[in-house]
Amino acid sequence: MIGIIDCNNFYASCERTFNPALQNQPVVVFSNNDGAVIARSEEAKALGITMAAPVFKIKEMMKLKQIQGFSSNYTLYGDMSKRIKAITRNFFSAVEDYSIDESFVDCKGLQLLNLYNYVKDARDKITQWSGVPVSIGVGATKTLAKVANRIAKKQYRSIGVYIIDTDEKRIEALKNTNVNDVWGVGGRITAKLNAKGIYNAFDLSVVDTNWAKANFSVLLQKTVYELQGISCIPLELQTPNKQVIASQKSFGVFQTELEPIAEALANYTARVAEKLRKQKMLAGGIQVWLGTNNFSKTDKQYFPKINTMCNVPTDYTPYLISKANQALNAIYKKGYVYKRVGIMLTHLCHQTDGTLNLFYNQNRKREISIIKQFDKINRLNGTDTVKVAQQGFKNNWHMKQENLSQFYTTRLSDIIDIK
DNA sequence: TCTGGGGTCCTAGGACCC
DNA sequence: TCTGGGGTCCTAGGACCC
Numbered sequence: 001m002i003g004i005i006d007c008n009n010f011y012a013s014c015e016r017t018f019n020p021a022l023q024n025q026p027v028v029v030f031s032n033n034d035g036a037v038i039a040r041s042e043e044a045k046a047l048g049i050t051m052a053a054p055v056f057k058i059k060e061m062m063k064l065k066q067i068q069g070f071s072s073n074y075t076l077y078g079d080m081s082k083r084i085k086a087i088t089r090n091f092f093s094a095v096e097d098y099s100i101d102e103s104f105v106d107c108k109g110l111q112l113l114n115l116y117n118y119v120k121d122a123r124d125k126i127t128q129w130s131g132v133p134v135s136i137g138v139g140a141t142k143t144l145a146k147v148a149n150r151i152a153k154k155q156y157r158s159i160g161v162y163i164i165d166t167d168e169k170r171i172e173a174l175k176n177t178n179v180n181d182v183w184g185v186g187g188r189i190t191a192k193l194n195a196k197g198i199y200n201a202f203d204l205s206v207v208d209t210n211w212a213k214a215n216f217s218v219l220l221q222k223t224v225y226e227l228q229g230i231s232c233i234p235l236e237l238q239t240p241n242k243q244v245i246a247s248q249k250s251f252g253v254f255q256t257e258l259e260p261i262a263e264a265l266a267n268y269t270a271r272v273a274e275k276l277r278k279q280k281m282l283a284g285g286i287q288v289w290l291g292t293n294n295f296s297k298t299d300k301q302y303f304p305k306i307n308t309m310c311n312v313p314t315d316y317t318p319y320l321i322s323k324a325n326q327a328l329n330a331i332y333k334k335g336y337v338y339k340r341v342g343i344m345l346t347h348l349c350h351q352t353d354g355t356l357n358l359f360y361n362q363n364r365k366r367e368i369s370i371i372k373q374f375d376k377i378n379r380l381n382g383t384d385t386v387k388v389a390q391q392g393f394k395n396n397w398h399m400k401q402e403n404l405s406q407f408y409t410t411r412l413s414d415i416i417d418i419k
Numbered sequence: 420t421c422t423g424g425g426g427t428c429c430t431a432g433g434a435c436c437c
Numbered sequence: 438t439c440t441g442g443g444g445t446c447c448t449a450g451g452a453c454c455c
Contacts, residue, residue: 010455031423038423056421072423099426099455186453217429219453246425254420295422307448342424399423427454436445 001107001165002235003119003138004145005088008153010101010132011039014080015070017131018408026067030055033250033399034071071401079409084130091122096235104145104235107138116163123160139164142233143226146183147173147201167229174202174227184223189216201227241348242279245272248342251397254293255338261290262325263392265341269324270384270391272345273317277375282313282354284347286320288327293339304331307346313354316367317374320345321388 007013011029016022026043030036037053047065049058055069062069081100089095094106110118115138123136135157137149144164151173152162164170180190182201198204205227213221222232247268255261265288276283289305306327314320324343377386384391 033421033423036422052422054422059421074424102455184453188452217452219429242426244426248424250423293422340423344425425455427452429452430450432448434445434447437443 001110001115001138001140001163002142002145002231003092003105003107003136004098004142004149005103005105005123005126005134005136006149006153007084007101008133008135009039009041010081011070011072011077012041012044013132014077015068015073015405016041017080019405022068026065027070028062028067029070029072030403032072032401033252034069034402035250038072069403071404073405073407075407075410076405080130080132083409084126084132084134087126087129088122091118091126094235094237096237097239104142106235115165116161119163120159120161127160133160135160137162137164139170140229141226141231142235143183143223144170144173144229147177147227150177150181170229171202174205175200177201179204182223182227184219189220192216241350242281243348244344244346245275245279245281245283245348246342246344247272248289248340249399250340251338252400253396255397256334256336258329258332258334260392260394260397261332261338261341262328262390263394264397265324265328265343266321266388266390266392267395268341269321269343270317270387272343273315273320274375276345276348277315277371280351281348282315282351283310283320283345284313284349284354285309285345286323286327287344287346288324288331289342289344290328290331290338291340291342292336296337299337300335302333302336304333306331309347311360312357312364313347313349314364314367315351316371318388319367321390325390 012027015027015029024043026047027041028037028044028049029039031038034055036055037049037051040049040051044067047067049067061067077100085097085103088103088105092105096104098104107115107119119136119138123134127133135149135152137145137147137152139145139148148162148164152160156162164173177200179185179193179198179200180187182204193204198207204224207224209221209224212224225232249268251264285308287305287307289303291303292301293299294301308323308327310319310323328341374386378384
């Protein structure tokens, strides 16, 4: 048996944990730039606030119904996530951290202790000790655990646990789950499935698995098996190395000129390079892209992107920034209103695995010692105490965050995006 | 005026190899 | 008369997740 532990309304719950006045109040959390709703408390859901609602469309209603809104505070949520996962490991020996607010856990053998009692006790303690309410679903496969988790949240909210441990329960649960609520089935596939007369998870669980592969893909085939109780997606106890590290952000004010865009790009590059070093990795290449406002009906649209390779795999911020800047210059064209710029570090490898370049003599030793001091100063004194000149000082491209909560659980030097 | 950001995996097609 | 078969690697695009 596999369980999934999922935090309820995670970002909204984090805001509440340190602000008790928000208990039982409608609370929403906004995306970057305070643009759209990305988390809602139950009270906010009950008032009809939908997921991804544009903030400007609900401003009126928020005032009227006294709904509290917060800019997203990923420093806080990330730290809370770490704490919850540490607590989880007290109860389960094999844990796969799946996302910021979800972990899969191995429940093998727990039947001997009374599975329900054990899981219920874990759920109550994780909730109490972290301050963030969680739900646990358990089933024979990851996909069934996700189905069980939905039921725990919807039908057994105060208990917070649901276990699919008989075939009768499995069939009933699948019949009560729309096919688009199945893990791995998104909007596009739902439309195609509906057109073929498949509406709920049970319908999907009884199709021929070869048909699923031929008409969709091996992924949907696995989903069908998983719904039948045959496990195809194993617990991944060892977190695989990242393949890419990316950062893109929309500008607080849309930009037309190269200079501020280059400045924003340099700052995003500094952030991804820090992340890269924290994970003891090197980047072999980078991708840079630009985007205009795709919601505009009148603006000319332009979404260029470009890939380039580094001379040698590197984590040296000044080099990555200059490389990113070159890439930007190659794709930037005057005459467009730009909404965002982004960078992705690609071809990642471990620090010890970087292949040298016969034709390029780079003084890695010197770079390593410089960047170590660089990181040390910034760790002790706050991000960007020392920075590359290209990062600039104007920051008029910076995203909007007008309702940011406090960094309740972290030090100044842990703060990454705020200055 | 105004709609997020960071990831993964699979597939098809093109270029190339012998 | 009439032009193979088996393979790899890379990229772009599409789908999905939270």
